[in-house]
Amino acid sequence: MRxxxxxxxxxxxxxxxxxxxxxxxxxxxxxxGEIGLSLALSRPYDVAIVxxxxxxxxxxxxxxxxxxxxxxxxxxxxxxxSEVDDxxxxxxxxxxxxxxxxxxxxxxxxxxxxxxxxxxxxxxRTRLDVGDLELDLLTRAAKRSGTDIELQxxxxxxxxxxxxxxxxxxTRTMLLESVWEYHxxxxxxxxxxxxxxxxxxxxxxxxxxxxxxxxxxxxxxxxH
Amino acid sequence: MRTKPRLLQTQAFRIVLVYxxxxxxxxxxxxxxxxxxxxxxxxxxxxxxxxxxxxxxNEEYQHFGLQGLAETVRARTLHQGQSLYMLSDxxxxxxxxxxxxxxxxxxSPGDMVEFDYERPVDGKLESRRARGRVYAVPGDVLLLVxxxxxxxxxxxxxxxxxxxWTVILILILGTAGGALIGRNMxxxxxxxxxxxxxIIAGDLSRRVPLTGSGDEFDVLSENLNRMLDRIERLMxxxxxxxxxxxxxxxxxxxxxxxxxxxxxxxxSAEGAxxxxxxxxxxxxxxxxxxxxxxxxxxxxxxxxTRAAMSALVLGEVAADVVELYEPLADEKKVSxxxxxxxxxxxxxxxxxxxxxxxxxxxxxxxYTPSGGRIRIRAxxxxxxxxxxxxxxxxxxxxxxxPRVTERFVRLEASRNxxxxxxxxxxxxxxxxxHNAELVLDDNAPTGLKAVLRFPLTTLRALPAAPLKNAAE
Numbered sequence: 001m002r003x004x005x006x007x008x009x010x011x012x013x014x015x016x017x018x019x020x021x022x023x024x025x026x027x028x029x030x031x032x033g034e035i036g037l038s039l040a041l042s043r044p045y046d047v048a049i050v051x052x053x054x055x056x057x058x059x060x061x062x063x064x065x066x067x068x069x070x071x072x073x074x075x076x077x078x079x080x081x082s083e084v085d086d087x088x089x090x091x092x093x094x095x096x097x098x099x100x101x102x103x104x105x106x107x108x109x110x111x112x113x114x115x116x117x118x119x120x121x122x123x124x125r126t127r128l129d130v131g132d133l134e135l136d137l138l139t140r141a142a143k144r145s146g147t148d149i150e151l152q153x154x155x156x157x158x159x160x161x162x163x164x165x166x167x168x169x170x171t172r173t174m175l176l177e178s179v180w181e182y183h184x185x186x187x188x189x190x191x192x193x194x195x196x197x198x199x200x201x202x203x204x205x206x207x208x209x210x211x212x213x214x215x216x217x218x219x220x221x222x223x224h
Numbered sequence: 225m226r227t228k229p230r231l232l233q234t235q236a237f238r239i240v241l242v243y244x245x246x247x248x249x250x251x252x253x254x255x256x257x258x259x260x261x262x263x264x265x266x267x268x269x270x271x272x273x274x275x276x277x278x279x280x281x282n283e284e285y286q287h288f289g290l291q292g293l294a295e296t297v298r299a300r301t302l303h304q305g306q307s308l309y310m311l312s313d314x315x316x317x318x319x320x321x322x323x324x325x326x327x328x329x330x331x332s333p334g335d336m337v338e339f340d341y342e343r344p345v346d347g348k349l350e351s352r353r354a355r356g357r358v359y360a361v362p363g364d365v366l367l368l369v370x371x372x373x374x375x376x377x378x379x380x381x382x383x384x385x386x387x388x389w390t391v392i393l394i395l396i397l398g399t400a401g402g403a404l405i406g407r408n409m410x411x412x413x414x415x416x417x418x419x420x421x422x423i424i425a426g427d428l429s430r431r432v433p434l435t436g437s438g439d440e441f442d443v444l445s446e447n448l449n450r451m452l453d454r455i456e457r458l459m460x461x462x463x464x465x466x467x468x469x470x471x472x473x474x475x476x477x478x479x480x481x482x483x484x485x486x487x488x489x490x491x492s493a494e495g496a497x498x499x500x501x502x503x504x505x506x507x508x509x510x511x512x513x514x515x516x517x518x519x520x521x522x523x524x525x526x527x528x529t530r531a532a533m534s535a536l537v538l539g540e541v542a543a544d545v546v547e548l549y550e551p552l553a554d555e556k557k558v559s560x561x562x563x564x565x566x567x568x569x570x571x572x573x574x575x576x577x578x579x580x581x582x583x584x585x586x587x588x589x590x591y592t593p594s595g596g597r598i599r600i601r602a603x604x605x606x607x608x609x610x611x612x613x614x615x616x617x618x619x620x621x622x623x624x625x626p627r628v629t630e631r632f633v634r635l636e637a638s639r640n641x642x643x644x645x646x647x648x649x650x651x652x653x654x655x656x657x658h659n660a661e662l663v664l665d666d667n668a669p670t671g672l673k674a675v676l677r678f679p680l681t682t683l684r685a686l687p688a689a690p691l692k693n694a695a696e
Contacts, residue, residue: 009475015482053471080474081467088532102478102512105485154547180548184579185513187586187647193551 001116004048005029006036006062007078008055012101016049019105033057040066045073047112052079052090060093067094074115078103087183106217110169117165128163131223133202133210135163142202149201154179158198162211162221171218195219236409240402248394252387259383263376270355270371271336277307277369278359290363294320297367308341308354308370311361319365326368333358333366338373353377412441416448428456462526470519477515481508517646521631524576525653536577538568538602538611545581546600549589557594560585563601568609570678572658577611577676580654583647584613584674591617592671608660608680614673625664651676 003025007013010031017027028043030036033054040048040062048066052059063075077090080101087098096118097111128135132145140156142149151159157179162170172191176182195211203209212220231237285293297309301322310321318326327339338355356370412435419432431452432445484505491498539562546562553560581600588598596616603610620628629652631645648662651674655662660678667673 009479011479012475012482015479015486018486080471080478100516101474102481102508104481104509180544182548182578182582183575184582186548186582188552188589190548190552193555194548197551 001046002026002028002044003112004036004039004043004045004073006031006033006040006048006050006054006059008032008051008053016108019109023109031055033059033062037062037065040071040073041069046116048073048075049108049112050075050077050095052077052081052086060089063090063094074118076108076111076115104217106169106214107171107173110171110174110218113168114165114170114174117168128160128166130163130166130221131208131210132206133163133221135160144202144206151201155194155198155201158194159202159221162219165221167220167222169214169217169220174218231403231406231410234406234410237402237406240405241399244395244398244402247398248391251394252391255383255387255390259380263380266373266376267336267355270373273307273371274336274355274357274369278357281367281369285361290361290365293361293367297321304343306372308356308368308372310366310368312366312368314364314366316366321368323368326366327354329358329368333360339370409441416441416445420448423452428452428459459526466519466523473515474512477508477512481505481512484508514646517650518631521646521650521653524650524657527657533571533573535569536572536574538570538577538609539565541574541578542581542600542602542611545578545585548582549585553589553598556589556592558589558592559597560589561597561599563599565601565603568602568604570609570658572678576654576657580651580676581611581613583651587647588613588615588617588672588674591615593617596671605677607677609678611676611678612673614667614671616667616671619666619670619672620664622666628664629662 001024003020005013005016005020005027007016007029008031013029013031017029020027028039028045030039034056036048036050036054037057048063050059050062054062057065059077059079063077066073066075074096075094076097076099077095078099078101079086079090090098096115099108099111126136126138128137134143135156136142137160142151142156142159158175161175161179172189173185175191176186195213199209199211203211208224210221210223212222214220281293281296284296288295294311297311297320300307301309301320304322308321308323310323310326311319312321312326313319316326323341324343327341329337329339334357336355336357338353340351341354342349342351344350352372352374353376354370355373356368359367359369361367416432419430422430431449434442434445434449436442484501488498488501488505491501542562546560550560585598585600592598592615598613598615601610601612601614603612629648631649652662654660655676658678660676663675663677665673665675
């Protein structure tokens with residue numbers, strides 16, 4: 001995948017670029033907003049990672065300009081600013097996701113994976129399958145090997161999110177943001193308890209577990 | 225809807241009302257004085273004429289006796305004029321004069337008296353007012369000398385009948401004028417109040433509009449606007465400082481974390497060094513969490529955050545948090561539930577209120593022993609809206625309660641459990657941001673009851689349809 005990194009802190013930029021390359025991505029980098037914008041408009045990228053505060057041209061402006069010129073590249077904002085309303089501003093300017101510095105690299109990786117996945121035309125799906133687990137989005141019913149699984153509404157949303165990102169690492173923060181719409185870290189890791197409840201419902205009594213814990217990162221649902 | 229009582233409460237209306245009453249009183253007093261003075265002067269004139277007449281008649285009597293007096297009276301009454309005479313015996317039989325009969329007179333002889341008499345005017349008999357004196361002439365004869373004062377009497381009557389109406393008219397017009405001025409002032413004040421309300425709600429860019437008349441209200445508005453400019457500048461400065469502090473601390477923290485991650489990646493996962501680095505990363509994350517919490521508290525407390533306010537059904541926000549924490553409570557064998565209550569809608573920031581409530585619930589779960597219970601309730605109280613979290617844990621000693629919302633304060637008993645010591649500070653900051661109050665109370669028989677008390681002004685009228693399905 002082609003990724004554009006626009007980051008003025010060269011140390012952070014080097015780290016990002018190296019990490020992404022090690023994860024198998026092709027990376028271009030820019031250290032200011034103007035260069036970043038011209039790169040974003042001249043080459044096709046699968047994801048752009050843009051720092052909120054950039055010299056020459058502010059990150060918000062870069063993304064606004066990208067959108068103005070018809071670029072649909074998903075953008076992940078990185079920000080060292082204080083949070084409460086900056087997230088909203090970033091998303092309003094045309095960003096697709098928002099990550100506050102300092103971040104864990106796995107978090108960043110999981111989020112750009114999700115952004116790239118979102119970009120792939122999936123069509124309107126009414127059913128999600130992972131191995132023998134199926135989720136009917138219309139009747140809101142879950143089945144594993146033909147056995148009905150009773151799910152609470154929130155458990156359904158949690159499973160749906162995991163299954164939409166099957167094969168990808170999904171972090172606790174991502175779950176909290178998309179399933180519960182909370183943008184703060186609860187002091188206790190409540191997500192783990194929800195996951196273990198869900199796991200008890202979908203994996204208990206079956207040979208092969210589907211819901212896996214990815215150490216130091218989050219969770220992943222996959223068939224094998 | 226509330227205009228009428230509000231109008232009566234305005235200072236302008238009250239001032240005008242007091243002024244109108246004083247004015248009516250002064251007008252009445254002034255008119256009475258003028259009336260009294262005029263009447264006194266007129267009466268003095270009349271009395272002088274009567275005295276002169278009597279002096280003349282007395283001379284006649286001295287020279288020519290009763291006969292002469294009667295002659296003179298007859299001569300003087302040949303022509304109809306203002307002067308009235310009547311000479312009669314003790315039984316009031318007329319000897320001479322121009323009155324038809326002896327009038328009804330109260331008062332003793334020698335006093336100046338007023339009485340009514342009748343006389344033909346334009347062929348019709350008319351009752352008129354006169355003023356005069358009765359003298360006893362030796363020989364059982366009475367002499368009445370008077371002046372017709374009917375014109376004065378009419379004026380006086382007109383005055384006494386119109387005066388109450390004048391006063392009533394002054395009161396009515398004055399009150400109406402007061403209401404008009406009051407309403408005008410109210411409108412101007414309303415504009416100022418509305419703008420202030422919007423500013424309090426978070427829009428610091430609003431300014432009070434000026435009418436351009438340069439009156440006191442314009443001066444007040446201008447001063448307010450100048451103050452607002454200053455506050456906005458200060459807030460902006462504060463925001464910039466917060467932003468640069470955030471930026472300047474997060475950037476090196478970011479590098480630090482990146483380096484640690486890089487080092488961890490280079491080392492094999494099993495070694496002692498790797499676990500040291502893992503621990504360093506965890507410490508860094510704790511540092512970051514504390515810093516983020518502090519920053520959020522600072523921003524929320526100062527109100528510099530422009531966190532979006534919207535109408536929230538408090539019960540729904542609470543239901544979401546309960547739903548998030550329910551499995552955790554369940555795991556600890558603590559019953560966590562939201563008590564049913566009326567759908568209370570307030571104006572607030574969902575994320576901040578949810579975070580505050582999450583902190584309270586998190587604490588409650590931490591300190592409530594197995595088998596305990598936590599009850600959350602959103603209710604309307606006398607003076608506002610209450611969102612409460614009541615647990616059956618050990619509670620907080622009364623002496624410690626004011627302290628626990630201070631930053632980094634952790635009670636000795638809880639030092640060892642995880643947490644930054646900022647949880648309740650954030651709750652207090654969120655309360656402050658919403659003009660609400662965090663009250664820590666006893667929960668009978670044991671436990672802590674933490675109450676977020678929102679003022680009535682944040683209470684919103686319930687929309688016709690529910691905003692959002694609580695189950696969603």
